[in-house]
Amino acid sequence: MRTLTKLSTAPNAKAPSDAAEDVSADSAAARHELDGRIKGAGPLARDTLPYTNTHPHSQAHESAVKHVTGRAAYIDDLSVPADTLHVALGLSPVAHGRLTRLDLDKVRAMPGVVDVIAVDDVPGHTDIGPVFPGDPIFVSDTISYVGQVIFAVAAESHRAAREAVQAAVIEIDEQPACLDPVAAAEREEFVRPSHVQQSGDWEQALKNAALVVEDEQFVGGQEHFYLEGQACLVQPTEDEGVVVFTSNQHPSETQKLVAEVLGIPFHAVTVEVRRMGGGFGGKETQASPWACIAALFARRTGRTTRARLPRGDDMRATGKRHPFHNRYRLGVDEQGVIQGGEITLIGDCGYSPDLSDAIVDRAMFHSDNAYSLGDARVTGHRARTHTASNTAFRGFGGPQGMMVIEAAMDDIARRIGEDPLTVRKRNFYRADSQTTRRDITHYGQQVDQIGLLHDLVEQLETSSDYWERRRAITEFNAESPIIKRGLALTPVKFGISFTAKHLNQAGALLHVYTDGSVMINHGGTEMGQGLHTKICQVAARELGLDTEQVRISATRTDKVPNTSPTAASSGTDLNGQAARDACTKLKQRLFDFAHEHLYQDQGLDREDMRLEDGHLIAGHGESERRIPWGELIQAAYLNRISLSEKGFYATPLIHYDRNVGQGRPFYYYAFGAAVAEVSVDILSGEYQVDRVDILQDVGDSLNPAIDIGQVEGGFFQGMGWLTSEELKWNDAGRLISDGPATYKIPTYGDLPPVFNVKLLEGHPNSMASIYRSKAVGEPPFMLGMAVWSALRDALASLTNYVEAPRLDTPATPERVLMAAEALRAQYGSQHDALYNKRPLEKGDE
Numbered sequence: 025m026r027t028l029t030k031l032s033t034a035p036n037a038k039a040p041s042d043a044a045e046d047v048s049a050d051s052a053a054a055r056h057e058l059d060g061r062i063k064g065a066g067p068l069a070r071d072t073l074p075y076t077n078t079h080p081h082s083q084a085h086e087s088a089v090k091h092v093t094g095r096a097a098y099i100d101d102l103s104v105p106a107d108t109l110h111v112a113l114g115l116s117p118v119a120h121g122r123l124t125r126l127d128l129d130k131v132r133a134m135p136g137v138v139d140v141i142a143v144d145d146v147p148g149h150t151d152i153g154p155v156f157p158g159d160p161i162f163v164s165d166t167i168s169y170v171g172q173v174i175f176a177v178a179a180e181s182h183r184a185a186r187e188a189v190q191a192a193v194i195e196i197d198e199q200p201a202c203l204d205p206v207a208a209a210e211r212e213e214f215v216r217p218s219h220v221q222q223s224g225d226w227e228q229a230l231k232n233a234a235l236v237v238e239d240e241q242f243v244g245g246q247e248h249f250y251l252e253g254q255a256c257l258v259q260p261t262e263d264e265g266v267v268v269f270t271s272n273q274h275p276s277e278t279q280k281l282v283a284e285v286l287g288i289p290f291h292a293v294t295v296e297v298r299r300m301g302g303g304f305g306g307k308e309t310q311a312s313p314w315a316c317i318a319a320l321f322a323r324r325t326g327r328t329t330r331a332r333l334p335r336g337d338d339m340r341a342t343g344k345r346h347p348f349h350n351r352y353r354l355g356v357d358e359q360g361v362i363q364g365g366e367i368t369l370i371g372d373c374g375y376s377p378d379l380s381d382a383i384v385d386r387a388m389f390h391s392d393n394a395y396s397l398g399d400a401r402v403t404g405h406r407a408r409t410h411t412a413s414n415t416a417f418r419g420f421g422g423p424q425g426m427m428v429i430e431a432a433m434d435d436i437a438r439r440i441g442e443d444p445l446t447v448r449k450r451n452f453y454r455a456d457s458q459t460t461r462r463d464i465t466h467y468g469q470q471v472d473q474i475g476l477l478h479d480l481v482e483q484l485e486t487s488s489d490y491w492e493r494r495r496a497i498t499e500f501n502a503e504s505p506i507i508k509r510g511l512a513l514t515p516v517k518f519g520i521s522f523t524a525k526h527l528n529q530a531g532a533l534l535h536v537y538t539d540g541s542v543m544i545n546h547g548g549t550e551m552g553q554g555l556h557t558k559i560c561q562v563a564a565r566e567l568g569l570d571t572e573q574v575r576i577s578a579t580r581t582d583k584v585p586n587t588s589p590t591a592a593s594s595g596t597d598l599n600g601q602a603a604r605d606a607c608t609k610l611k612q613r614l615f616d617f618a619h620e621h622l623y624q625d626q627g628l629d630r631e632d633m634r635l636e637d638g639h640l641i642a643g644h645g646e647s648e649r650r651i652p653w654g655e656l657i658q659a660a661y662l663n664r665i666s667l668s669e670k671g672f673y674a675t676p677l678i679h680y681d682r683n684v685g686q687g688r689p690f691y692y693y694a695f696g697a698a699v700a701e702v703s704v705d706i707l708s709g710e711y712q713v714d715r716v717d718i719l720q721d722v723g724d725s726l727n728p729a730i731d732i733g734q735v736e737g738g739f740f741q742g743m744g745w746l747t748s749e750e751l752k753w754n755d756a757g758r759l760i761s762d763g764p765a766t767y768k769i770p771t772y773g774d775l776p777p778v779f780n781v782k783l784l785e786g787h788p789n790s791m792a793s794i795y796r797s798k799a800v801g802e803p804p805f806m807l808g809m810a811v812w813s814a815l816r817d818a819l820a821s822l823t824n825y826v827e828a829p830r831l832d833t834p835a836t837p838e839r840v841l842m843a844a845e846a847l848r849a850q851y852g853s854q855h856d857a858l859y860n861k862r863p864l865e866k867g868d869e
Contacts, residue, residue, distance in 0.1 A: 081561065081725065081726060081727050081728060082727055082728050082729035082730075083557060083561065083571060083727055083729065083730075084557075084729070085552075085554050085557050085730065086554075086556050086557040086560055086576060087299065087550075087556075096299060097298065097299075098252050098255070098271065098299065098300075098301050099252070099255035099256060099257055099269060099270065099271050099330075099332065100252075100255060100332060102257055102269060104257065104328055104330065105327075105328050107327050107328070108257075108327065108328045108329065108330055109138055109139075109178040109179065109180070109321055109322075109325060109327050109328070109329045109330070110178065110179055110180070110181055110182040110184070110185050110329075110330055110331075111176055111177065111178055111185060111314075111317060111318055111321060111329060111330065111331035111332075112176070112177045112179070112182070112185035112186040112188065112189045113173050113175075113176050113177075113189065113317075113333070113337060113341070114131075114173070114174045114175040114176065114177070114189045114192050114194070115170075115171045115172065115173060115174065115337065115340065115341060116163065116167045116169070116170055116171060116172040116173075116174055116196070117170065117194075117196075117758075118167060118170060118196050118198045118201075118756070118757070119167075119168075119169055119170045119201035119203075119410040119411070119756060119757025119758070120167060120168065120169075120198070120199045120200065120201040120202075120410045120757070121166075121167045121196040121197050121198040121199045122165060122166060122167065122196065122197040122199070123163050123164075123165055123166075123167055123174065123194070123195075123196055124195045124196065124197050125193065125194070125195035126142060126174065126175065126192070126193070126194055126195075127192070127193035127194075128140050128142065128175060128192055128193075130191040130192070130193065131175075131177060131188050131189065131191045131192050133191075134179075134184070134187065134188035134191050135184060136179040136180040136181055136184030136185070136188070137177060137178070137179045137184065137185070137188045138178050138179055138180065138325060138327075139177075139178045139321055139324055139325055140175060140176070140177050140178075140188075141162075141175065141176055141178075141317075141320055141321070141324070142162050142174065142175040142176075143160065143161070143162035143163065143164045145320070145324075146161060146162070146285060146320065147285075147286060147287045148283075148284050148285045148286055148287030148288075149161075149281075149284040149285055149287075150162070150164070150285075152281045152284075152285065152312060152313060152316055153376065153377065153378070154277060154281075154309040154312070154378060154379065155377065155378075155379065155381070155382075156215075156216065156376075156377040156381070157377075158215070158375075158376035158377050158378075158413075159313075159376050159378065159413065161173070161285060161313060161316055161317065162174060162175060162176075167196060168375035168376070168410055169374065169375050169410050169411050169412050169413075169757065170340060170411075170756075170757050170758045170759065171337070171340030171341040171412055171759070172341070172375075172412075173313070173317075173341065174192075174194065175192065176317050176320075176321070177189055178321040178325065178329060182330075182332075186334075201410040201756070201757040202408070202409050202410050203409055203410060203411065203753060203755075203757055204409070205347070205349060205370050205371070205372035205373075205407035205409055206349050206370060206407070208407040208408055208409055209370045209405045209407045213407065213408045214405060214406045214407060214408060215373045215374075215375075215376060215377045215380055215406050215407075215408045216373075216377050216380060216381045216384075216406045217406075218403060218404060218405045218406065219384070219385060219388065219403070219404050219682065219685065220401060220402070220403050220404075220685055221388055221389075221401070221402045221466050221467045221685035221686070222400070222401040222402070222466070222685060223397075223399060223400060223464070223465075223466045223467075223468065224364060224398065224399025224400070225364075225399050226364045226365055226366055226399045226400050226401045228364075228399070229355050229363045229364025229365060229398055229399040229400075230353065230354075230355040230364060230365055230366075231355075232355070232363065233354075233355025233356055233357065233363050233364070233365075234355075234356065234357050234358050235355070235356050235357075235358075235360075235436075235439060235440070236353060236354070236355050236356075236365075237352075237353075237354050237356060237432060237435050237436050237439055238351075238352060238353040238354070239351075239352065239431065239432075239435055239830065240349065240350060240351040240352075240830075241349075241350050241427065241428065241431055241830065241832055241833075242347070242348075242349055242350075242832040242833070243347060243348040243349075243350060243423075243424045243427050243832070243833050244347050244745075244749075244750060244751060244832070244833050244834050245344040245345045245346060245347040245372070245414065245751050246344055246345035246417055246744075246745045246749050246751070247339060247344055247345075247749065247751060247761075247767055248302070248303070248304045248305065248306030248307075248342075248344070248417060249302075249749075249767070249769050250300070250301055250302030250303060250304060250306060250307070251301040251302050252271055252300060252301025252302060253332060253333050253334070253335060253338045254271065254306075254307070254310070254311055254314050254331075254332070254333040254338050254342065255270070255271050255314070255330075255331065255332040255333070256268060256269060256270040256271065256272070256311070256314050256315045256318050256330070256331050256332075257269040257270075257318070257328065257329070257330045257331075258315065258318040258319045258321075258322040258328065258329050258330075258331075259322065259328045260322045260323055260326055260327070260328070261292075263292065264288060264292060264323070265288060265291075265292030265293055265294070266282065266286070266292070266293055266294075266319045266322055266323060267293075267294045267295075267296065268282060268293065268294065268295045268296070268315050268318075268319065269296050269297075269298075270295060270296075270297060270311055270314075270315050271297070271300045271301065271303075271307055271311060272295070272297050272300070272307050272311040272312075272315070272549065273300070273303045273305070273307045273308040273311065273549050273551065273589050273590045273591060274307075274308050274309065274311070274312075274549075274587075274588075274589035274590070274591075275295040275296070275297050275549065275579055275580070275581050275587060276295070276547075276581055276585070276586055276587045276588075277309065277312060277589065278295050278311065278312045278315050279293045279294070279295045279581045281312045281315075281316055282295070282312075282315055282316050282319045285316040285319065285320065286319055286320065286323055293319075293581070294580060294581055294582045295315075295580070295581045296578050296579065296580045296581075297549045297550075297578060297579045297580075298550070298578040298579075299549075299550045299551070299552070300549065300550065300551040300552070301551075301552070302551060302552060303549075303551035303590075304417055304418045304551075304741075305345075305415065305416030305417040305418055305420065305591060306342060306343075306415065306416070306417065307551075308379070308415065308416045308589045308590075308591050309378055309379060309415055309416065310342045310343060310378075310413075310415050314331045314333065315331075317331060318330065318331040335762075335763055335764075336762045336763055339759060339761075339762045339763065339767070340412070340758075340759050340762055341412060342412055342415070343374055343378060343411075343412045343413045343414040343415035344412070344414050344415070344417070344751060345414065345417035345424075345745070346371045346372055346373060346380065346383055346384075346387075346414040346417075346421065346424060347371075347372040347414075347751075348369055348370065348371055348372065348387065348424040348425075348427075349369075349370040349372075350367070350368070350369050350370075350424070350425075350427065350428035350431075351367070351368045351428075352365065352366070352367045352368075352428050352429070352431070352432050353365050353366050353367075354366075354367075354397075354432055354436075355398075356436055356440075358440070359440070359450055360436045360437065360439075360440045360442060360447040360450060360451070361450050361451055362395065362396065362397055362398050362400075362432075362436075362451055363398045363399065364397065364398040364399030364400050365397070365398075365400055365401075366400065366401045366402070366403070367391045367397075367400065367401075367402045367403070367428055367429075368402075368403045368404075368405070369384065369387050369388060369391065369402070369403070369404045369405065369424070369425060369428070370405045370407055371383065371384040371387065371404065371405065371406055371407065371414075371421070371424070372407055372409055372411070372414060373406050373407060373408060373409070373413065373414055374408075374409060374411045374412050374413035374414045375408060375409065375410055375411065375412070375413055376413040377406075377413075378413040378414065378415050379415055379416050379420075380406050380413075380414065381406065382420070382421075382522075382523055382524060383414075383415075383416065383420055383421035384404040384405070384406050384421060385404065385421070385523055385682075386420050386421035386422050386425065386519075386523055387404060387421035387422065387424045387425030388402045388403075388404040388425060388467075389422070389425065389465075389467060389519060389523070389689060389690075390421070390422040390423075390425035390426050390517075390518065390519070391425040391426070391428055391429055391466075392429060392465055392466060392517075393425075393426040393429045393430060393515065393516065393517055394448075394452055394453060394477055394515040394516065394517040394695070395429055395433070395448070395451040395452060395453065396451060396452075396453050396454070396462040396463075396464075397429075397465075397466050400466045401466075402466055410757050411753065411757065411759075412759075416591060418738070418741065418801070418802050418805045419518075419742075419802045419805045419806060420591070420592060420802070422518055422519075422802070422806065423742065423745070423805060423806050423809075426516070426806055426809065427809065427812075427833070430514055430809050430812075430813060431828075433447055433448050433451065434512075434813060434816055434817070434820075434828040435828050437828070438820060438823075438825060438826055438827050438828045441825075441826075443494065444512065444513075444813070444817070445485070445490065445512075445513050448513070448514070448515065449478075449481065452474075452477060452478060452481075452515075453471045453474050453477065453517075454474055454478075455474065467680075467685060467686055467687065467689070468686035468687060468688070469519075469687070469688045469689065469690065471517070471693060472692065472693065472790050472791075473692075473693070473695070473787070473790050476695055476721060476784075476787045477515065477517065477695050479787070480515075480695055480696070480697055480719055480721055480784055480787075481513070481515055481697050483719055483784070484513065484697045484698075484699060484717060484718075484719040485513065485699075487717065487719070487780075487782075488513070488699040488717040488780075490511070490513055490699060493511055493701065494511055497509045497510070497511050497701070498821075498825075501818075501821040506705060506706060506707055507703055507704065507705060507706075508703070508704045508706055508818040508819070508821050508822070509701065509702065509703050509704070509714075509818055509821075510701070510702045510703075510704065510813075510814040510815055510816070510817035510818025510819070510820075510821070511699070511700070511701050511702075511814055511817055512699070512700055512810050512811075512813035512814040512816075512817050513697060513698070513699045513810065514697065514698060514700075514807070514809045514810040514813050515695065515696070515697045516694075516695060516696040516697065516698075516803055516804075516806045516807060516809075517693050517694075517695055518593070518693060518694050518695075518696075518802060518803040518806065519689060519690030519692075519693055520592070520593055520594065520597065520690055520691055520692055520693065520694055520798070520799045521592065521594060521675055521678050521689060521690045521691045522588065522591070522592045522594060523592075523680060523689045523690075525678055525679065525680070527588040527589070527592075528588070528594065528598065528674060528675035528678060528691075529588060529598065529672070529673065529674045529675070530546065530547050530548070530587065530588060530598035530599045530601065530602040530672070530673050531546070531547050531584040531585070531586075531587065531602050531670065531671065531672050531673075532544065532545065532546040532547070532559075532584060532599060532602035532603040532605070532606045532670065532671040532672075533545040533546070533583050533584055533606065533668075533669075533670050533671075534563065534603070534606040534607060534610060534668065534669045534670070534671065535667070535668050536610065536657055536667040536668070537657075537667070538657060538658060538661050538667075539654065539657075540573065540653050540654040540657045541573055541574075541575070542563060542564075542567065542569065542573055542574045542575070543574075543575055543576075543577055544559060544560065544563045544574060544575070544576055544577070544603055544606075545576070545577045545578075545579070545580070545583045545584055546559055546579070546584060546599040546602055546603055547579065547584040547587030547588065547598075547599055547602070548579065548587075548590045548595040548596075548598070548599040549579050549590040549595075550576075550579075551590070553595070553730075553734060553801055554727065554730035554733075554734070555590065555595045555596060555599065556576040557727060557730060558596050558600060558726045558727055558730070559576060559596075559599055559600060559603050560574045560575070560576055561726060561727060562600045562603045562604050562607070562726070562794065562795075563603055563607055565795075566603075566604055566607035566608060566611060566635075567607055567610075567611065567635050567653075568634070568635030568636040568637060568638060568639065568640075568653070569635075569638055569653060570638070573638075573653075592802070593694070593799035593800070593801040593802040593803065594675075594799060595801065596726065596794060596797070596799065597675070597691075597793055597794060597797075597799055598673055598675070599673075600726070600794035600795075601671075601673035601793075601794050602671040602672055602673040603671055604671065604673075604794060605671030605672060605673055606669045606670055606671030607669075607671070608671075609669045609671065610667070610668075610669040611635060613665060613666065613669075614635075614640065614656060614660060614665070615630060615633045615640075616630070617659075617660050617663065617665050618633060618640055618642070618651070618656065619633065621659070621663060622651065622659065623642055623649060626642075626649060628642040628643050628647070628649060629642070629643070632644070635653070638652060638653045639651060639652055639653060640653070640656045675691050676691075677691060678690065678691055691791055691793070692789060692790065692791040692793065692798065694721055694722070694723075694798045694799055694800070694803040695721040695784075695803075696718065696719065696720040696721055696735075696803050696804060696806075696807055697718070697719055697807070698716060698717065698718045698719075698739065698807035698808075698809075698810040699715075699716065699717040699718075699810060700713060700715070700716050700776075700810035700811045700813070700814040701713070701714045701715045701716075701814060702714060702811060702814040702815055702818055703818070704815065704818040704819065704840060704844075706819075706822070706841075706844045708837065708841060709836075709837035709838060709839070709840040709841025709842075709844065710837045710840075711815065711818075711837065711840060712776075713743070713774070713776040713811055713814075714776060714777065714778065715776050715777070715778040715779075715780075716739070716776045716778070716779050716780070716810070716811075717780045718735060718739060718780065718781045718782070718804070718807055719782050719783075719784055720735045720781070720782070720783055720784060720800070720803070720804055720807075721783075721784045721787060721798060721803075722783050722784070722797060722798045722799075722800050723787065723788050723789035723793065723796050723797045723798035724788045724789070724795055724796045724797050725783055725797055725800075726794070726795060726797045728783055731783060731800045732781055732783065734800045734801060734804060735781050735783075735800065735804040735807075736779070736781055736804075737804075738800075738801070738802070738803070738804030738805040738807065739781075739804050739805070739807045739808055740770055740774075740775070740808075741770075741805060741808070742804070742805040742806055742807060742808025742809070743770060743774075743808035743811045744769050744770040744774075744808075745805075745808060745833070745834065746808050746809065746811060746812040746833045746834055746835060747770070747811060747812070747833075747834050747835050747836070748768045748769070748770055748774075748834060748836065749767065749768060749769055749770075749834055750767070750768070750834045750836055751767070752766070812831065812833060812835055815831060815835050815840060816828045816829060816831050819831070819840070819843050819844055819847060822844060822847040822848060822851060823847055823850075823851045824851075826851075827847070827851075829843040829844075829846065829847055830843070831843050
């Protein structure tokens with residue numbers, strides 16, 4: 025995709041009513057100007073962000089200097105023994121079939137090869153499905169996708185291993201592959217059972233509605249495209265175990281699977297994660313297979329083993345964001361307010377369950393976004409196709425679910441002749457009366473802080489000059505034959521918690537050394553999002569220290585056991601509370617010690633003690649007593665007071681009964697909204713994002729500088745998902761967008777020239793989260809929907825705003841052009857009448 029960095033039409037461009045040759049000249053001139061502006065983006069005009077340097081909680085990422093100087097160690101940077109082995113994988117070349125012959129003799133004879141393994145060489149479990157069975161570590165019989173692992177090679181060098189893989193003799197009885205999730209759903213080929221959530225009589229709501237609006241959409245998947253690919257390093261230990269260094273969002277799950285594959289106890293496996301070069305969900309479950317394979321080689325050979333997937337193998341062998349096919353049928357009143365209806369979501373899960381049950385569930389939970397569905401039924405299907413098993417990706421199904429209702433909002437607005445923002449605001453969750461509850465979701469959870477949602481949108485509506493720009497854009501489109509501008513404001517309501525209740529727990533381990541320095545360890549993993557930085561801030565805040573006195577250590581399964589994945593935007597909520605719990609326990613122990621041994625003769629109140637500015641402080645005014653932190657720790661140590669503590673936290677209140685599809689799956693909601701303005705060349709389909717304004721709810725931010733970075737990055741990644749990142753498979757089921765040459769993530773040049781990002785102030789979390797903050801990892805991702813909706817708005821101008829065209833995602837220039845051509849074919853005479861300023865004639869309708 026070539027996304028334009030600037031689009032404009034000359035101010036003196038001639039009206040469409042002029043001669044045809046003049047219009048053509050204007051078109052050529054406009055395109056010439058556009059092409060000239062493609063080469064470089066204008067300066068990035070952001071609002072001043074007062075948080076970045078002046079807010080007391082704003083601090084740089086704990087590894088920022090290491091990142092920019094290259095000193096941050098990733099898996100491939102770790103020092104290894106000279107005899108380290110390197111792994112390469114033998115992958116299936118077909119999407120579906122039966123393995124009839126596997127001859128690896130020539131592979132074993134290749135230079136540098138030390139070991140070759142297949143399914144019969146696994147001593148323990150051969151199925152490594154993370155939640156449900158269905159993910160074999162190696163193919164035994166049935167092949168289910170191109171890129172499935174058939175065997176693996178360990179050699180003296182990475183090159184030798186990759187060359188040896190090519191010598192294998194593989195015979196496969198190839199069978200037809202299913203790549204269409206809709207067809208699979210019709211045949212009831214599911215990886216997990218379908219699920220339904222329902223509130224009220226949705227059928228009656230449709231019958232009684234003044235207007236019924238319905239449509240369908242395809243929402244494409246997304247490659248994680250992390251900078252650091254799948255990688256791990258496994259060292260054998262003297263007690264028949266292994267130590268696994270891995271780029272991984274779920275160390276405890278990898279510990280479990282490695283132990284089960286090797287047939288050894290969990291305590292014989294230690295997994296360590298210092299940092300990842302990006303994860304986005306792609307390393308929640310799908311980092312484990314490579315660790316299992318490397319561990320097999322390490323135990324068989326007694327040598328350290330490294331596995332790292334080349335980008336092409338990585339993209340072929342691992343799953344993506346789930347593509348979805350969505351359908352809706354909604355009944356609305358004369359004002360466009362939804363009364364009820366039905367929504368059907370079909371998730372393309374790939375060949376196995378992986379995390380698809382929870383992902384499709386979350387898509388169903390978020391099919392309302394910020395709007396009351398009234399009496400509604402939401403159905404989610406989990407279709408099986410012959411592709412890599414699709415997996416977690418930032419938002420975890422929520423974005424795909426939100427897309428269906430955002431499409432409906434645009435469609436309703438066009439049908440009733442109102443601005444989409446007006447219709448959106450009318451449908452927001454609200455508490456109308458005791459008899460008409462508009463603050464309860466279709467799955468039975470009451471939406472708290474409804475007023476915050478309304479206030480946030482109103483603030484953004486004003487600060488972005490939405491209505492003034494709307495008038496200007498409408499006037500511009502009426503006069504511009506080639507360039508069409510679009511504007512959209514879309515909200516986000518995102519539920520925070522794992523929907524699997526047992527995962528909402530976390531632990532931490534705190535050590536204070538005799539010089540007063542502090543080491544904190546917790547169960548979360550760092551993938552660049554600043555989790556470790558925030559946990560250091562929590563510990564420093566609780567102990568009254570500067571953050572320089574607190575250091576984070578790598579996440580290890582032998583320090584904090586049985587950890588949950590770093591996912592669901594819950595990393596800080598869970599691990600921050602666990603770290604705070606550890607600090608609180610230690611702090612109380614120090615207060616008890618100080619009261620008994622240091623202040624016992626001074627009559628100071630035990631309840632009045634506090635840790636501030638590197639001191640233990642007791643009393644106030646003239647009676648105030650201070651002890652430096654270092655002296656306090658020395659005294660405690662000499663008096664045999666424990667200076668280590670563990671913390672634990674479990675999220676309260678949450679529950680969900682899948683049998684009835686009702687409950688409270690989320691502890692709270694995070695809100696946000698974005699306004700996007702785009703310009704589209706309707707003769708080529710090329711477009712640019714001209715301006716974006718974002719206002720994000722993060723409660724009382726723990727670190728506004730990091731949070732703003734998360735909002736910016738999340739929006740940008742969401743925009744890429746909906747515009748340029750297109751996954752393509754050929755008819756045989758082979759992924760052909762398997763590298764940066766064919767898969768296009770957005771780049772710096774795609775940034776809008778005007779990009780204003782602010783955090784909402786004055787609205788702390790209503791729930792008892794860590795310091796009343798809110799999660800910020802996933803919610804901003806869905807702000808990218810504003811760009812997609814703005815593209816539909818620009819195209820709708822071709823119909824004089826009476827229809828919002830279907831625009832599947834990613835909305836590449838090709839799709840935009842096809843949508844424009846379809847509208848011109850359908851509304852051509854109306855379009856000509858509007859822009860040539862002649863009255864509509866009979867038959868034009």
